[in-house]
Amino acid sequence: MEIKVIKNIMQKYQDLAQVNRSLLDSYNIFSINIMSSPGAGKTTLLEETISLLSGDVKIAVIEGDLMTSRDAERIGKKGVPVVQINTQGGCHLDSSMIDSALKQFNLADLDIVIIENVGNLICPSTYDLGEHEKIVVISVPEGDDKPGKYPVMFQEADLCILNKVDLLPYSNFNVDNFLQDVKKLNPDLEIIKTSAVTGEGMDYWGQWLKNKIKK
Ligand code: MG
C-alpha cells in the first residue's frame, strides 16, 4: 500500500532527526535550522553572526543549496567549518542529509551548529532535521503578507527574524500588520528585527544565540 510506504519513509526521517538531536545533545551543541525564501538575506545574516560571535562561540555551518556552493564558500571565508549539501534540485533538507553532514565535523570542538536550509517557505517547515529550534527569516522587500501565505512556517517556528529593516522607509511593508498576522498564527513567537547593513538588532540576536548555548 502506497500510503503505508510514505508513512514509513516519514517515520524513518523522524527517527533519524531524533538520532541527530541526541548526538548534538551528547556534545552540548545547540542547533538551529534557518529557513526563508530565496534572497531573504540568510547567508549575509550568517556572515555577520559569525563575525559577531567569533572568539566566544565555536560555530559550524551546514549550507543547503539546490545546485551551487557559493554560500558555503562565503561562510568558509569567515573561518568556520562548513559542509555544503547540494540537494540536486530538491526543495528542502532532510534528517539523513544532516546525519551525513554532522559526521564531517569535530563535534567536540563546537558550541553551535547552524543549518541554512534551501530557500523555500513551504516544505522545509515540515521536516524535522534534529535541530533544537527553527528560525524563519522574512525580509522587508518580500512584503508583509507572508504569514497568511505560509502559515505552517510561522506555526512551526521558534523565532522569527524580520530582516533588512533598513529598507522599511523605502517600502510599503506594514510592520504592525505583519506582527498582528504572526501573533494570530503563533502568539508566543518572538520576533527580532535585524539589518546586517546598519547592524540594528544584531547584538540582540547574538545574545539570543549565546543564551541558548549549553555550558
Ligand atoms: Mg544563502
Ligand code: ZN
Ligand atoms: Zn521540499
